[in-house]
Amino acid sequence: MSYFASIESLFYLAATVAVVASLKVVTGNNTVHALLYLVVSLLAVAVCFYLMGAPFAAGLEVIVYAGAILVLFVFAVLMFGLGKDETQHAPQNSGISNMFGAMFLAFALLIELVVIINNAQIQQSLQVKVISSKSVGIMLYGPYLLAVEIASFLLLAGLLAGYHYAKPESQGSQR
Amino acid sequence: MNKNSFKNSLLISQLRTMWLVIKHTFTKADTVQYPEQKPYLAPRYRGRIVLTRDHGGEERCVACNLCAVACPVDCIALQQVVDDDGRKRADFFRINFSRCILCGFCEEACPTYAIQLTPDVELAEYDRQNLVYEKEHLLINGPGKYPDYSFYQQSGIAIAGKGKGEAEQERPPIDVKGLMP
């Protein structure tokens, strides 16, 4: 039990889940299923972050990547209706064995999370070397200021380009 | 963003709506708790159909078929017979209440006020066949909405105990052959 609940073993378990899920992302032939595996992979990476003492990064990983960006990916897939020609060629996925893989990976993560939340020892040892959000903020606006600014400029450029493309051709057509 | 959308973004109309709704916490419910508490149904409410009798206790229906013709869903079936005393009556009279839409056209078409709709709406049955009402189910022992009306007392048809010309508001028949000058 103590070995199962040690930080190292949990970390490697989460890492394994991340790797397996990532492999499934690139080998699967169903877009939405691949995106789901990507979500699982990102969640596993978030658990890794948490176990390394960076809860802030873990939280942001889930909120930004799993919660927002991948939802947009899924949204795009729904929007362009990629599912049509796939459902014809893809093997029928009604068997239990096909469901098992995805279920197993997500279930492993869930168990892990419950163990972490439940175990006071792990909670305590995680508190020792924790990187607080304050220190993350200081690092971002201290040594890494230039990188942050470059990234923000890149995002701003992306925003402007997106706005430009989304703008209707003639102003009169709106409303 | 024009002026109107700024005003909309202040949500004043929404807050006013919420205030109006919350005031209804203290108003009485309009609902009638049906099986325990019966709703008031007007005397002329269109519910279950009955066949009435006149004050003499005789059937009013003369089986003229006008109700069956007026019925938009064809739920009325009847057959006329003429008795020895000269009265016409329905041999059988059948209303299929699983079809009837309680529109009241039969009541309007009836020349003798025989068929009438009553304020009784509790017609539910477990078996569909039980909704087919025969004449003995339809006939009631009363005059319904028109207590003083009797068809044979108003019309010129001769029946036993009442010859031609003996009805109310009727003069005796004139012998046209005895009218010679």
Add this chain to the structure above:
Amino acid sequence: MPEMLWKLLEITIIIALLIPMAAMLVWVERRLIGIWQDRHGPNRVGPFGVLQSFADLLKILGKEDWVPPFSDRLVFTLAPIIGAICVLMSFAVVPFSPDIGVSNLNIGLLFFLAMASLAVYSVVLAGWASNSKYALLGGMRAAAQTVSYEVFMGLSVMGVVLLTGTFNLREIVLAQTDGWLIQSQFVGFFIFLIAGIAESHRLPFDLPEAETELTAGFHTEYSGLKFALFFLGEYLGVTLISAMSVVLFFGGWLMPEPLASWLPPLLWFVIKIMCFVMFFILLRTSLPRPRFDQLLKFGWMVMLPLALLNLLVTALLRLTGVL
């Protein structure tokens, strides 16, 4: 080891109380809507109709658990489970009272936001897996709506984080001992509330399931137990948003002194939550559903500037030492 068993017991008790409470909320909602519409609402099953939800539950369990043959079976089954689990996981960080609460996570607020953002998958995947037009439209609406309003929700609570200096929900509550944060953060609270309604896609922001336009939106194809799970998720979501509003802006279990000694802290917390739940029901009865473009426009044109302004002013006041 006994410590862990106690914790498991605590989790079990909290879940065992939360789920029947969500079922009861259905009855409370129907009764309240009835009263506000000059009706009675369900009042037949049990005293005042309290057992209505259990009658409904029995009925829904007896229904055929149908999976459409044209759907993606795996994702179709997974979607309602994701929804219920994400909301239930969020309750892990809610501090119910000084000594009740599953986890004292130091990123509690982030955990809540993360779970709220993961809960979208439930709706989006349900819409996609159903493989029907209505469900797909509902799923797409849910994706756009939730991703948009997540931004404002995150920004609106940052004022709280600035003032308390922590993501830990228990510490946020304890930081409000001298005065609830609603005093200084009412703009943040307003944005959080509206974003919360949009996140839990309750009326008036129930565009993903808009009955009048999309039959039932993302859960058009669902029936039986899976439908019940969606419902459970929705009502737990309402409770969660209420609980988070109380924790972040209304001092959690704390009350001003004369009142605080009357009832135990847990009860005060529950009373505050119920007030919010009733407020959500009031919103449902009184407000019409906006059009989808109006919803998104309201979000990006009103909520986002307001949230940023609130954050900016709070930071300025914090720097100058006013707050």
